[in-house]
Amino acid sequence: MTTRNLFATESVINLLPFDGQADYYGNVIEPAAARRFLEKLMAGIEWRNDEAVIFGRHIITKRKVAWYGDSDYGYKYSGVVRQALPWTPELMELKGLTEGLTGVQYNSCLLNLYHDGDEGMAWHSDDEKELQPDGAIASLSFGAGRRFLFRHKESKQIVEVMLAAGSLLVMRGATQDRWLHSLPKMKKVRLPRINLTFRTMMRREPEDRTIATPRLTAG
Ligand SMILES: O=C(O)CCC(=O)C(=O)O
Ligand SMILES: [Fe+2]
Numbered sequence: 001m002t003t004r005n006l007f008a009t010e011s012v013i014n015l016l017p018f019d020g021q022a023d024y025y026g027n028v029i030e031p032a033a034a035r036r037f038l039e040k041l042m043a044g045i046e047w048r049n050d051e052a053v054i055f056g057r058h059i060i061t062k063r064k065v066a067w068y069g070d071s072d073y074g075y076k077y078s079g080v081v082r083q084a085l086p087w088t089p090e091l092m093e094l095k096g097l098t099e100g101l102t103g104v105q106y107n108s109c110l111l112n113l114y115h116d117g118d119e120g121m122a123w124h125s126d127d128e129k130e131l132q133p134d135g136a137i138a139s140l141s142f143g144a145g146r147r148f149l150f151r152h153k154e155s156k157q158i159v160e161v162m163l164a165a166g167s168l169l170v171m172r173g174a175t176q177d178r179w180l181h182s183l184p185k186m187k188k189v190r191l192p193r194i195n196l197t198f199r200t201m202m203r204r205e206p207e208d209r210t211i212a213t214p215r216l217t218a219g
Pocket of ligand 1: 148163
């Protein structure tokens with residue numbers, strides 16, 4: 001598939017005014033290739049509803065998720081340990097592209113499927129202890145353009161970006177420590193969006209190979 005590998009780094013913009021770095025690379029995948037990736041990911045990923053027990057209630061989200069990674073990762077969620085699924089060819093290709101652009105190696109990918117604008121993700125930080133501290137989290141978007149917000153934990157300052165199909169956003173350094181982020185609902189959006197977040201998990205002992213999934217949130 002055609003991807004734009006040569007990318008002018010001067011067109012990368014850090015969206016955050018302080019306390020972190022959120023590099024928006026804009027579109028790194030041509031529109032036609034981004035559409036093909038969307039179709040392949042829609043059909044080829046083992047999507048499942050996110051679920052958890054919160055305050056004793058069993059919650060199932062409309063949003064779907066999937067977890068892929070190097071062979072030996074698992075994560076524990078609601079008392080259930082799930083294994084990372086092995087990389088698909090599309091995910092390997094996108095991982096390679098992302099690694100080339102960001103200069104970081106990733107060992108896992110959390111995928112989100114928002115069927116339409118009624119689904120989103122509430123404020124959170126990706127600061128699970130199993131993630132490499134201050135490690136980069138690289139987010140590729142396909143399908144419907146959606147708003148993505150940052151909110152500073154102390155000043156409450158908001159930063160907004162529109163995540164277009166084929167675009168790359170990389171959160172680095174102190175970003176998770178100092179800022180929350182969210183994907184607000186957009187009622188007018190009727191088309192699906194798929195988001196891939198490449199992450200680096202820390203290696204753990206075999207009996208303790210667990211990671212946390214992102215918080216269960218709206219959508
Ligand atoms: O869908 C997005 O762009 C955000 C996903 C996200 O924040 C996450 O999976 O932790
Ligand atoms: Fe996140």
